[in-house]
Amino acid sequence: MKLILSTSNIMSGGLSVIRRPTFEKSNTELTSSLHANFASHQSIIPPSTPANGASTPKPSYRSWTVQQDGALWIPTHTSSPLTEPRESYDITLKLFYLPNIPADRRCVQTREAIQLVLKELGASSIDLLIVSFPGMSFDADDDDSDLDDPPSAPDSEHDHDLHGTEGAPEDIDTIITTWRTLEKLHAEGLVSKLGIAEFGVSRLEKFLPQIDVKPSVNQINVRDCCVVPKPLILYAKQQNIELLTHNDCTNVLPRGTLREILGSGEKGVGILAGENDSSGDELRGDVEPQWVVKYTAVVKDRGVVESKGYFAVAELRD
Amino acid sequence: MGLLALGTPLEWPEAKKVASQVRAWGIEQLLSIWENAKGKERDALLWGDEIEYLVVCYDENNRKVRLSLRQADILAALASDEKLLAEGGGVPDVQRGPVKETDMTAPVFHPEFGRFMLEATPGKPWGIGFKDLLSVEPDMKWRRTIAKDHMAKEEYPITLTTFPHLGLPDCIVPSYLVSGPKLRSQFVPDEIANPHIRFPTLAANIRWRRGRKVELNVPVFKDEKTVWPFQDPTVNYDLHQWPEDDDVRNGAAKENHIYMDAMAFGMGSCCLQITFQAKNIEEGRKMYDQLSPLGPILLALTAATPIYKGFLADTDVRWNQISRAVDDRTPEELGEKPLKHDRWRLPKSRYASNSTYISQDARLRPEYLDPDLIVDQDIKKRLAEGGMDDLLATHFAHLFIRDPIVVFAEDLETLDLSKADHFENLQSTNWQHMRFKPPPPGSDMGWRVEFRPMEIQITDFENAAFSIFIVLITRAILSYNLNFYIPIARVSENMETAHIRDAVSSQKFWFRKDPFSPHSSSRGGNGTGTSTPAETSRPATPVGPVEDEYEQMTINEVINGQHQGGESNFPGLIPLVESYLNSMNVDVETRCELARYLDLIRKRADGTYWTAAKWIRHFVQTHEMYKGDSVVGDDICFDLVKAAERITKEEGRDGFAGEMLGKRR
Structure with a gap:
């Protein structure tokens, strides 16, 4: 079953997210x-029983969720x-493709994501679609440094996420294949501008010659x-690509985090059954x-x- | 300084007779504006900053610095500069060039109350485009360069809030005799004020209405060798030219205080003011209310006024001195005599912190308002009849408890509802720390809000930083629908606290703990879309006592957030701004520039960098000529003004004043 x-x-x-501001990249906002x-x-x-000091049980998720079209x-x-x-x-x-999900699903996923948002906002097109490929992150300290070194430093874009086991950096061919989908959306007028995230100079140099619609x-x-490497600034300027800042992490929703949110534990909302639960109508399976x-x-x-908001989609499998 | 209409000004006894007529006509003009503009919608964010300069004149041979009274000459030179006019700049009161649609428009210059002052504003308003934000600092620097280019070689436009020696003998050039008929000051001549008839009349009629000279007593800073008790040695008790010369013999000069006696000591201060155009009247009212509690915080954070009339003061900011410099209250209104001729006791000067809130916002609890607010009930009734809601009618009926000070005979012939002169007469002589500005009739301008408490900073880098910080705060307020409400009386209390020496590090201020509204998933949008007041109301949520909503925080906590304790920590204004910026598409170069500005404010708040007030104190106290007696002598004053000029030019890049600015690139 699909979970939205x-x-x-x-x-x-009243967002708890800004209560604990962090300048590290993080997924706490989500x-x-x-x-x-x-x-x-x-x-x-409303609670079914009057509060008399006893802890009231969590309301069944059935009361505040809805099942529709599968x-x-x-x-x-x-x-x-x-x-x-x-x-x-x-x-x-900004669309985050997640690790270990076959890239051939992205065509459908991208359209699905756009449709959800368009419906949410009551709009028929979007101005900018930024895609984030799994396993990529940008590290200004490692990338072509802002010293006067020639830009021949090794390509050092690699995942610094703690969940490094969840996938290696995306290879350029998969990126190109995905990009073809985005180019179609652009041609249809659904998206006016396209964008990418965490590309260093060397990756851009490989990527740009192979595509039709430039990011x-x-x-x-x-x-x-203020420590963005100069070669990247120059290259982006030359290519007419605007460099924007963000503070998201690439693997914005690791499997464990999602399980915890939906689970029956203290931090969960009781949609997924716990290991020892035998009764109740909680859902079972792999998320x-x-x-x-x-x-x-x-x-x-x-x-x-x-x-501003997020949609996250997961599959629940038996 | 508002409108510069020409005409025959009435002397106070005559002006007093027509005060009710001016008020009544002003209210009719307000109703007409309100009727026309209350439905104005979807105005863009436009904003402007105002920089005020002191024009100083160096006498290198005698190591002496004085104020230059050449304002009129400098403005005339600016207004006739062909190149400046061609670029769109100039002097709007005299002549200016055409505003450029695309290019940068050159800045414009304005006269100010003090004849030693100059005001400069951008040639056209700023927008919210991030590129616009980055143009602010270069534009401020451009303004100063242009100003300097139209001055004499030995003159310089300096951005100190006050001139350290104002009111001492030989502090101005050219020199004039003190004790003139308008000001009747024993310290400054009438020529200290802009000669435009409006200004001397304003000063004279304030004095006249009050029944004596204005009275500014600033506590003197007690240093190791300060003679104590301190009797201001510059006060002359033997003058007998004017009846007002009796003031000092009647105890006007207080012990342990620096005494001053003229409007110029207050209105001769330079400030940094920001005006925003709101989307509609509702958004304007919301910004007015939400920025109001930030006023005292920003006053303390920009503190830059530790010296008056050649003495170190025991306060750090200008605010109360200006308040007293234009305080026209009579002894009856002040509560010194029983009410007999006047209508009410007035707890505040017409220059003072805000006294009420005006937003039709469900979050505005009645407990935040002042139950004893003085309003003119007849005026409020008239506004209500005209269809104005209670909150806004109360605000204007409060402003209109004052008398008009400067009335021109010619304006009393017919009531012109297509003008705003009578309304502005009272509106622009109510100097609260926020000002809610209706659109001028006949213009396509929107409703505006002016943020007025900040002190001018020595460098344009700092002035740009504080201006942009306030702009970003307003965007965060509107985006997150932030709630900074505390009882208005606490805001006034904070305003007093902000005066205390080094308040930024040593004092705590009342501030709201939780700036967020309760989460409500049923609500669509955050109320930025339409002007329907009803949309801001939501199902009543249970509320606790007002006293539980706020507590005392340090400036550091307000700006950078509270880091101990649990969930209820105040997040901090800078993190809120950062969070807003993270939601916007900001390019790296812009973000880097903005980071420089936010870093300055962050570090001013946490004490890493000093305020100008602290830096100036330190400069004086470590000067080789300082004798530890609170006296800022000629040599110190000269070196201090020179130092300020150097800081303006180098901005700390030469390693000087790093305590205030950090390591600059």
């Missing part, structure tokens, strides 16, 4: 806003369309953006995160983020 997790608009709520959205949906259900929406989702005319906004999507944006994660999309809609001439 959503955060709703995380700008409007996980804590999922927690917050689940919690607020659970709390809408997918379980966690929580039950109502879209919140943008309030101003479409042209007032810049809509950016307009390369998003890089640098703790101190496999497929992709995550982050969307933001910014009112252009006011710089106000009106909507």
Whole structure:
């Protein structure tokens, strides 16, 4: 069964995410806003017994999720369309392809992700789609340094995530294949601009000659953006690619994290059955995160983020 | 300084007679503006900053620095500079060039109250484009360069809040005699003020209404060798030219205080003010309320005023001195005499911290408001009849408890509803730390909010940093729908706290613990879309006592966040801004530049870098000519102003003033 997790608009709520600001790249924004959205949906259900000091059991997930067309929406989702005319906004999507998911699913996944967001925002196209390939991260310290070395330093883009076992860096052929899908979306007018994340100079040099629609944006994660290597800045300028900053981690939703969120443990919401649970209607099986999309809609001439949120999709297999 | 209409100004006894008429007409003009503009929608964010300079004049041979009174000459030179005009700049009151659609428009210059002052603003407003943000600092530097280019060789536009020797003998050039008919000051001549008739009339009528001279007593800093108790040695008790000369004999100069007696000591201070255009009236009202509690924090953080009239003061900021310099309250209004002729006791000067909130926001609890707020009930009634809601009517009926100070006879002939002169007469002489500005009639401008508490900084790097920080804070407030409400009385209390020497490191300020609204999944959008006030209301959530919502925090905690304790930690204004920036598409170069600005503010707040006030104190106290007696002598003053010029030019890159600016590239 497919599981569709959503955060709703995380700008409007009391977000625990900014309570603990972190300048390290992290996925706490996703996980804590999922927690917050689940919690607020659970709390809408009135407790069945008056509180008398005893801990009330968690409400059954059936009461705050909905099953529809073979997918379980966690929580039950109502879209919140943008309030101003479409042209007032810049809509950016960042799609995280996750490790160990066959690349041939990406065509379908990309369309699915875009459709979910378009429906959420009540829009018919997006301005910028940034894709993040699994296992890649950018390290300014290792990449072509900002010393005056020739840009022949070894390609050192590699995964620094703690979950390094979840996949090696994506090879360039798979990236190109995926890109063909994105080029189609671009041709259809569904997406105005395309973007990539964590590409260093050497990867860009391999990538650009093989594609038709060039990325307009390369998003890089640098703790101190003042140390972006000069060769990359020059190369990007030359290629007309805008270098943007971000603070996401590449493996934004590891399998273990998802299990914990959905599980029956202390931090979970009781959708997946625990190992020793024998009763109840909790779901059983292996949960496999497929992709995550982050969307933001910014009112252009006011710089106000009106909507921001995540959808995460996973497969539950027996 | 508001509108510069020409005409015949009424002397106070005449102006007083027509005060009610001016108020009534001002209210009709306000209603007309409000009726026309209340439905204005979807205005872009436009914003502007104002930089104010002191024009100093060096006398190198005598190691003496004075204030130059050549404002008019400098403005005339600017207004007739063909190149500047061609680039769109100039002096709007006289002549300026055309605003450029695409290119940079050259800056524009304005007169200020002090004849030794100059104000400069960008040639056209800034937007929110990140490239615009990066243009601010170069533009500020451009302004100073242009200003300097139109000055004499020995003059320089300096951004100290106050001139350290203002009010001492031989502090201005050219020299004039003190004790003139308008100011009647024993320290500064009437010529200290801009000669435009509005300004001397303002000063004279404030004094006249008040019944004596304005009275500024700043506590003196007690150093090791300060004579104690301190009697301001510069006070002359033997003047007999004006009735007001009796003031000091009646105890106007307080023991252990530096005493000053003229509007110029306050209105001659330089500040850094930022004005924002809001999307609509609702957003404007929300920004007004949410920025209000930040005022005292930013005042303390920008502290730069440790010297008055040649003495080290025991306070760090200018605010209360300006407040007293334009305090027109009568003895009855001040509570010194029983109410007989006047209408009410007034707890605050017309220059003071905000006294009320104005947003139709469900989060605005009645407990935050001042139950004793003084309002003119007749005016409030008229505004309500005109359809204005209670909160906004209360705000304006509060501003309109004051008398108009400068009234031109010509303006009283007919009421012109297509103008705003009578409304502005009161609006622009209510100097609160925020100002809510209706659109000028006949313009396509939107509703605006002005943030007024910040002190000017010595370098344009710092001025740009604070301006941009405030802009980014407003974007975070609107994006996250942040809630900074605390009782307005606590904001006023914080304003006092901000005066304390080194408040930035030594004091705590009332601040709201949780800036987030309760999570509500049923709500669509965050209220940026339409102007329907109803949309901000949501199902009533149970609320606890107001006192539990806020606590005392250090500036460091407010700016950088609370790091101990549990979930209820205040996240900090800088992390909120960082979080906002992380949600935006920002290019690396811009982010790097913004990081420099945010880093300055972060480190000012945590004490790593010093405020200008602390740096100036340290400069004085370690100067070889300083005798440990709180006196800032000629040599120190000269070297200090020279040092400020050097800091302005080098910004710490030469290793000087690193305590204030850090290691600059």
